[in-house]
Amino acid sequence: MTATSAKAVPTVVPEGAIPRAPSAWEETIPWFMTAMSVLVLVCLAWFLLENIYWFRSIATSPLAPNSADYRIYVYQMHLATINRSVGLFAGFALIFIGTSVAFFTLKKFTHIGGTAAGATAKLSSASPGIVAMFLGTVLIMFTISSKDRFPPPPSGQQVDIRPQANEPQPQ
Numbered sequence: 001m002t003a004t005s006a007k008a009v010p011t012v013v014p015e016g017a018i019p020r021a022p023s024a025w026e027e028t029i030p031w032f033m034t035a036m037s038v039l040v041l042v043c044l045a046w047f048l049l050e051n052i053y054w055f056r057s058i059a060t061s062p063l064a065p066n067s068a069d070y071r072i073y074v075y076q077m078h079l080a081t082i083n084r085s086v087g088l089f090a091g092f093a094l095i096f097i098g099t100s101v102a103f104f105t106l107k108k109f110t111h112i113g114g115t116a117a118g119a120t121a122k123l124s125s126a127s128p129g130i131v132a133m134f135l136g137t138v139l140i141m142f143t144i145s146s147k148d149r150f151p152p153p154p155s156g157q158q159v160d161i162r163p164q165a166n167e168p169q170p171q
Helices: 024-059 068-104 128-145
Strands: 110-116 119-125
C-alpha cells in the first residue's frame, strides 16, 4: 500500500489580504478532538452497556420473582433502558461528530428548519458540524425528558424489584 498525501484545496483570498498557512495547532486540534471524541464514546458505550447488564443480572437472577407479571415489567424496563441508552449514545455521537466537522471545515451556509405545534424554528450555519451538534443536543434533551409509562400491576399486586440482602452480587 502506498500513502497518498492530501492536496491543499485552494481558498479564495479577498483582494488585498495576505494568505497564510495554517498553524500546527490548527492542523492538530481536529485530529485531537476526533480522537478524544472516540475515546469518550467508547467510555459512554461501556458505561451504558454495564448498566444494562447490571439491571438484567439483578432482575433475572434465580432469586428474583418468577411470575409472569414480574417478567413483563422487567422486560418493559429493560427495553426502556436500552431505548434511553441508544438515544443518549446517538446524541453524544452527533455532538462529537459535529464538533469534529466544525473544526475540519467551514463551508457555505447550511439551513435547517422545522415547524411543530404552530412553532417554527430555523437554524443557519456556516458549518454543517454546528447543525449536527444542535441536532445531537436536541436528541439528548428529548431522550432525557421522555418518560415511560408502565401499566399498574393487575389486581393491586405489588412488584418489588429492589435488590434483596440474600441476592448474589453482580460480577
